[in-house]
Amino acid sequence: MKANNSIVETGLAGNNGKTKKTINVKKSLAKFAVYFFLILVAFTCLLPFYSMMVTSSHANSDIARKLLLVPGREFVENYKRLIDTVPIWRGFANTIFITVSSTVLSLYFSALAGYGFSKYNYKGKNILFMAVLGTMMIPGQLGIIGFFKLMDTFNMLNTYWPIILPSISNAFGIFFMKQMCDSSIPTEILESGRIDGCGELKIFHRLVLPLLMPSLATLGIFSFIGKWNDFLTPMIILFDNELQPLPVMIAMVKSQFSTDFGAMYVGIVISVIPILIFFSIVSKKIISGVTAGALKG
Amino acid sequence: MRKSSINKSQFGFYFVVPYFITFLIFGLTPIIYSLYLSFMKWDGFSDPVFVGLANYTRLLQDTFFLKSIGNTLIIWVLSIVPQLILALILAMILNEKFIRGKHFFRAVFYFPNIVTPVTLGVLFSLMFDWQTGSVNKLLMGIGLIDDPVNWFNSPWLARLIVAGVIMWQYFGFNMLVFIAGLQSIPHELYEAAEVDGASRWDIAIKITLPLLKPVLLFTFITSIIGGLQLFDAPLMLGNGPDNSTLTMVMYLYQTAFKNFDYSYGAAIAYAIFVIILIFSLISIKFSKMNKVEQ
Structure with a gap:
């Protein structure tokens, strides 16, 4: 310029x-x-x-009639009608529980497998890695009917297991962590750990994981967002209102409050505000993460 | 020393085993089981009965399914074309040195991408409600229309709204991808062009766009895979008049989990997979042809 x-x-x-x-x-x-x-x-x-x-802060009669530009005073009323029927905070807590446990599992096993692919040599390693990459091409809903039936056979319907456990197999996470191990874990450090007599798993926990922290933070943010917004699997697996996460409850709010707009808007606000706060704190990390991911692709 | 490190190599295998076991249980087995179920008749209550290819022959004559393929493709095209153009323009603007508040604009444009799609679907269905929605009120307020528009009463308006929501949610993501692509173009090229006296417009058309072409193609191809699986937000926006916004995955969900025709749902899932596969192969072939031409 x-x-x-x-x-x-x-x-x-x-x-x-x-x-x-x-x-x-x-x-x-x-x-x-x-x-x-x-x-x-x-x-x-x-x-x-x-x-x-x-x-969300206006009465239904006003919502139906006027273009609303400034906040009103009916928020609490709308909120009360919402929580009378929908345990939205329970849904919020459920979402946090599902999201945090899935993210932790996903990060730990992605790092472990990424490290296993990056720093060791064994027979069939390349084929296995290609298999991991291949699974990324499979559309998510291909096996959904079999998944439902299989979870039924395992007696896992209406539990969190089918939602949390699959987080262990995060193909993109493994791909990402392998790249990170390739570039930011010097092999000398592993050798020095071995000379000090550390076991392989201890080397991973004590030496590798701390070095991977920045990449784990990036991957963690994206796993977190993905799981937070997850909808189809929890909707078909969980029948109990008390167990459902926030997105499923929002969908339920829509079908149950067909004309109670105020209550519906409050539900939407409760779903969006945490994301807004989260994003305003970590937006720099998220945006640089997307950019870094794009460059690799 | 050397010997011990060779002995350690099996640990690498142990470390990747949890992935494969989990994928086997929660990924591969359900996929194979679905294939098995797609040759059965199963309603979820009685035992599955073998029916051969009946579900697949039914699928070929199912007007709802055929329509849902068309709907999905129409919504995808309606959303992807303006989305990529807007993302490209914004990326090129935000890549200019003189723009201030770059981070703010990037963050605001990207934000809709991380909001729960279901929530967005509900929000937009409320905003576009023809009697009570704020969109009609706003348009009437500024005098663009006299009477409220019944958005979800016209097949094409309904599709446009679904496409609009998808576009609104994803343009910021594509913009970030394009910005990353722009930043990987070497500065020397621009400097050389400027020394030769090229205008900004010439630089954009003759240097930036051709160099960005691989990134554009890549985004286009990956968007096919996502676009053919549209589900969350469209489900909340409804089926539309005459099922005009019923997407393929919505039809899968409604068949299996609303009408409890699980085995037919499994056949639909495989049909969707095949359709996605065909479109991916076509686009990969197309992009390879492009490379050869260059």
Whole structure:
């Protein structure tokens, strides 16, 4: 940009000041248009969330009749009607439990397998790694009917096992952690651990895991978001209201409160606000994570 | 020393075993079991009965399923084309040095991507409700329309809304991917072009776009796989008039878990898999042809 400017300017140095001025005006107009466009898109991104918060604080009669632009006073009333029927905070706690335990399992076993693929040599390693990559191509709902029937046979329907345990097999996580082990775990450290007489698992826990922390944080954020938003599997596996996570409850709110808009909006607010807070804290890490992931792909 | 490290190599195998055991139980077995069930008649209560290819021949004549394939493709095209264009424009703007508040804009554009799709589906179905929704009120307020539009009464409007929600949720993600692609283009190229006196427009069309083509193709291909599996948000937005927004996975879900026709659902799951496979192969072939041409 700077270089371009100076070329334009030196090229125009011989001309009168008028042309220079028009070019400057043109430039600032273009700048204005660009910013206007950016702000317009940003506005479109945020408007639904603003509307959601404002609407959740009005009575149903107002929601149905008016365009609401400022917050009202009915939030607590709407909230009371919502929690009378839907145990939304229970759903919130369920989601946290499912998400945290899945993420921990997923991170630990992804790091372990990624490390196993990165730093050891054994027969069939490459074939096994290709198999892991191959499983990433399988669409998620291919086996869903068999999954349901199999969990029925295991007596695992209406429990958290079918939702949490599969997190151990996170193919993308293994791929990601293998790359990270390749680049950030020096083999000398492992050798020195072995000379000190550490067992292999102890080396992994004491030396490898701490070194992988930054990559685990990135992977953890994405596993967390993915699990938080998970919908189809919990919906078919869990029948009990008390066990369901937040997304399933939100879907239930929609079918149960067909005309109670205020209560529905409160449910939506409760689902979105934690994500908003989470994102405002870790947005830098998330965005650099997406960018890093994109470069690898 | 050497000997002991060779002896250790089996540990690497032990470390990857948990993945394979878990995948075998929760991934592969259900997939094979689904294939078995797709040749059965099973309603979830009585014992499965072998029916051969009956579910698959039924599938070929099932107008709902055929329609859901069309719907999914239409919604995917309606959302992906404007989405990639918008993402590309925004990425190129945010890659300019003079823009301030880059992080803010990136964060705001990306935020919808991490919000629960189900919640977004419910939110937008409320906002586009024709009698009580805020969208109609807003449009009437600024005088664009006189009477409320019944969005979900017209097949194409309903599809446009579903596509719009998907686009709104994913353009920020694609924008970040494109920004990463833009940043990997060497600066020397731009500098050389500027020395030669190329305008910004020339640089964008003749240097940036061609160099970004692989990233664009990659995004397009991966979006097919995701786009054909649309489920969460469309489910909350409903089937639409005359089932015009019924996607393939929605049909799978409704057949198996609403109508309890599990075995037919398994056949639908395999049909979806085959469709995704065909589209992936076509697009991979297409992108390879492109490479050869270059």
